[in-house]
Amino acid sequence: MGTGKSKSVKQDLKEVRSRLSVEGSSVVITGRYHLLPRRLKDDYDMSETELGSGYNGSVYLATNKSTGEKCAVKPFKLRGVNMRQRREIKSEAEVFLGMDHPHVARLSDVYQDETDLFFVMENLEGGELFDRIQKFRRFTDIDAASTVWQMLLVVNYLHGRSIIHRDLKPENFLYDKKGSDHMKLIDFGFSRAHKQDTSKLRLVCGTTPYMAPEVIQGSYDKRGDLWSIGVITYILLVGKWPFEAASDQELKAKICQGVFDWPQQDAQPEQHAGNSQGAHDFVTKLLELDPEKRISADEALKHPWLETRKHAASTEDDQHLNSDMLTSFSKFSEASKFRRNMLNMCAWSLTNEQRAKMREAFIAIDTDHTGTISLAELKEALEKNGLISVAKSEELVSSLRMQQIDYSDFLAAMLTSRISAHESTIRNAFRRFDTDSSGAIAPSELREVLGRSYKSSEVDTLVRSMDSNGDGVISFDEFLQYLRTDEADATHQAAAASIIEDEIKRSPTARQLEASLQGLPTTPGEPQKPAANSAVNMSSSEKEKNKRSSVCSIL
Numbered sequence: 299m300g301t302g303k304s305k306s307v308k309q310d311l312k313e314v315r316s317r318l319s320v321e322g323s324s325v326v327i328t329g330r331y332h333l334l335p336r337r338l339k340d341d342y343d344m345s346e347t348e349l350g351s352g353y354n355g356s357v358y359l360a361t362n363k364s365t366g367e368k369c370a371v372k373p374f375k376l377r378g379v380n381m382r383q384r385r386e387i388k389s390e391a392e393v394f395l396g397m398d399h400p401h402v403a404r405l406s407d408v409y410q411d412e413t414d415l416f417f418v419m420e421n422l423e424g425g426e427l428f429d430r431i432q433k434f435r436r437f438t439d440i441d442a443a444s445t446v447w448q449m450l451l452v453v454n455y456l457h458g459r460s461i462i463h464r465d466l467k468p469e470n471f472l473y474d475k476k477g478s479d480h481m482k483l484i485d486f487g488f489s490r491a492h493k494q495d496t497s498k499l500r501l502v503c504g505t506t507p508y509m510a511p512e513v514i515q516g517s518y519d520k521r522g523d524l525w526s527i528g529v530i531t532y533i534l535l536v537g538k539w540p541f542e543a544a545s546d547q548e549l550k551a552k553i554c555q556g557v558f559d560w561p562q563q564d565a566q567p568e569q570h571a572g573n574s575q576g577a578h579d580f581v582t583k584l585l586e587l588d589p590e591k592r593i594s595a596d597e598a599l600k601h602p603w604l605e606t607r608k609h610a611a612s613t614e615d616d617q618h619l620n621s622d623m624l625t626s627f628s629k630f631s632e633a634s635k636f637r638r639n640m641l642n643m644c645a646w647s648l649t650n651e652q653r654a655k656m657r658e659a660f661i662a663i664d665t666d667h668t669g670t671i672s673l674a675e676l677k678e679a680l681e682k683n684g685l686i687s688v689a690k691s692e693e694l695v696s697s698l699r700m701q702q703i704d705y706s707d708f709l710a711a712m713l714t715s716r717i718s719a720h721e722s723t724i725r726n727a728f729r730r731f732d733t734d735s736s737g738a739i740a741p742s743e744l745r746e747v748l749g750r751s752y753k754s755s756e757v758d759t760l761v762r763s764m765d766s767n768g769d770g771v772i773s774f775d776e777f778l779q780y781l782r783t784d785e786a787d788a789t790h791q792a793a794a795a796s797i798i799e800d801e802i803k804r805s806p807t808a809r810q811l812e813a814s815l816q817g818l819p820t821t822p823g824e825p826q827k828p829a830a831n832s833a834v835n836m837s838s839s840e841k842e843k844n845k846r847s848s849v850c851s852i853l
Contacts, residue, residue, distance in 0.1 A: 324749030424473025455669030528584025
């Protein structure tokens, strides 16, 4: 019985992997979700140090063998699980794999073997929001607004993707490092994809003090998450729970009544938070008993009280940032599809410190707070301060060939100039393509990771373009050389030209092109008279240049 269930959950997970790779960017899904023969121990050294524990088990410290970076590993047993557990594992894997936001913990890798599933996440060393609440007891309006702003950004992102978290609490918001104020959301064990126009969710789950009344009553949707944010905001400002009781049953009854006290103004409001009328109004709109009247995440982000938050960058920094972004996006817009895929994989290999250089810029450009950058938002940012003309910005945006820019797309673009791609970062990206841990990427491995977006013949062409020593596989040095070499570099073009020669031999259309270049008949018995300014009059160097340019547009 246990074996049958184990097979079912493993099949469920493979279907999740396959579906996500079709719906989104296949490379960043298949490149991070590893199946046998690749194992966790191939890439990470596990320790027995427990970083924390939650509803679905403990999280342990591990070390990335390629970079030496510390990370957190969350294991799941795939054998002997019941139907409910199987659904939860599947749901968490599906939700977490699709997350790509500056305020969500980074899911670096997933490993699935015969008996276990492992989530490898970034190690957030700054501690829980809960710990800071215990330390400071109450936050000032400015600090509270800054904290709530970050929480709402990620909630709005989730809700925009039709995902309900269902367990928002201070223990699930962690600071990325000691002394930092940048928070990230963790633990998607209770999260669920749920379309607004479907029936209400019924499962009562989460942590009681943060549950919305409708969650307790067993009929709710995404608005329940906003109630939880209201409870956290109240705690930050007032220093105690809005609803308190001696028993869980009594607590639920008080929550369903929705009545809470707001303290009187303190004698020293600058030292104690929760005194402003704006803060009171904000919390009241979130702790609204009727979910239909409760403000949404998008509406909460527009509340005037949040304008008191600290701003991350000065105007001078913004000007310098936009100049760098212009250079980066110009290069990214000229990059081939394959090169963008490689850069995107490198973006998932960046350390927290490397990502930190650009995450505030991403958030600033995302003016509608959806967690993605629309082309209109990018265009506006590029035109800011007159750094680029309207015509040039339209041309650049059009050349990106994208509907929207996700966080990792943004980081990948920045890799072209702003963020230094260290060798360890590239090595970490390389091993995601080296699915059998052999130390080289074979065409079959590249084909597996690139997925359905590339034809088999295209993959073979890509391998040959990077395989400088002709052994049929891509070594790390060749992978490194490709990413560190400009696509217009003569070495790369020379490799591309050899591929053109092979294509000419196989393709009738290409044979006609070659024949016209040589002044030969395109069909038997049909002499070809060249025009005065035709390709036949080109110099041999010009012919070679034209052939190389054609293949580089593919690569």
